[in-house]
Each structure stands twice: as C-alpha cells, then as structure tokens.
Amino acid sequence: MSLSLFMMAQPQGGGAGWMGLLPLIIIFAIFYFLMISPMRRKQKRLQMLISNLKTGDKIITTGGVYGTIIGVSEDRIQLRITERVNIDLAKNAVAGLQPERK
Numbered sequence: 001m002s003l004s005l006f007m008m009a010q011p012q013g014g015g016a017g018w019m020g021l022l023p024l025i026i027i028f029a030i031f032y033f034l035m036i037s038p039m040r041r042k043q044k045r046l047q048m049l050i051s052n053l054k055t056g057d058k059i060i061t062t063g064g065v066y067g068t069i070i071g072v073s074e075d076r077i078q079l080r081i082t083e084r085v086n087i088d089l090a091k092n093a094v095a096g097l098q099p100e101r102k
Contacts, residue, residue: 053091055072056069057069058097061093061095065081077094
C-alpha cells in the first residue's frame with residue numbers, strides 16, 4: 001500500500017524556485033517604499049535644516065525645549081530659553097523649527 005502511494009506522488013519541479021521568493025521580494029519592496037524611503041527623506045530635510053541654522057532662529061530640541069539661537073559654531077549652538085538662561089547644545093539635538101504662532 002505504501003509503495004503505491006510512493007509511486008503516485010508527483011516529482012517536485014525545481015524550475016519554479018524563484019516563484020517562491022516573489023512574495024518575499026514584494027513584501028520587501030512595499031516595506032521599503034512605505035517605511036525606509038520616507039524616513040530617509042525626513043532625515044535629509046533635518047540635516048539641511050541643521051546645516052542652515054543661524055542666529056535668531058526659533059527652534060525646538062529633541063528634549064522638547066523651545067528657544068532662540070544666539071550663537072552657532074561648527075557642532076554646537078547656544079540657545080536662549082528665557083531672558084537670563086542660555087544653554088549649549090549639540091546641533092544634533094535640534095528637532096526642528098518652532099511652528100509659527102497665529
């Protein structure tokens with residue numbers, strides 16, 4: 001009985017192996033276009049913003065601190081938080097410009 005089942009089994013085709021990878025490739029492409037590509041664009045915009053910072057810009061830091069830039073050096077900025085409170089920050093701590101108030 002088992003011999004007859006063995007003889008009726010069809011041989012596996014080896015030529016369509018790439019078809020098994022097609023769903024994986026499609027999932028990776030979707031993941032790339034929905035996740036990785038937008039993050040790269042956002043990172044590029046942030047790097048351009050950081051490289052173009054100047055005195056007087058109003059920014060928000062990654063820690064949520066709002067302030068006005070009073071000095072810019074190669075890798076740091078001086079930020080005025082209130083009238084008598086100034087801090088030094090790494091440029092990478094900048095999250096973006098403050099939204100305009102209406």
